[in-house]
Amino acid sequence: MTGVFKPWHIIVLVVVLVLLFGAKRLPDAARSLGRSLRILKAETKSLADDDRDLAEKADAQAGYQTLPPQAPGQPQPTYQPPQAEPVQRPRDN
Secondary structure (H helix, E strand, O other), rough: OOOOOOOHHHHHHHHHHHHHOOOHHHHHHHHHHHHEEEEEHHHHHHHHHHHHHHHHHHHHOOOOOOOOOOOOOOOOOOOOOOOOOOOOOOOOO
């Protein structure tokens, strides 16, 4: 099976939809389905843009730089996070 819809598949689907919903309600249902799909597409695009913007902002804040290429046989440098000084707090007696 090739998985492609043939014309008779579409005709059967349209007949079933008309029998289930009636000819009067189909245009309204199609219109609301189109609106829903547009909203879904816009929200999905917005989320993808937000994720990309956050990733770019995080990279800029972290100050990541690409490492120069290493000669064969040399050990790869490892990432070491910056060490913070311990905070000394006064004790309440």
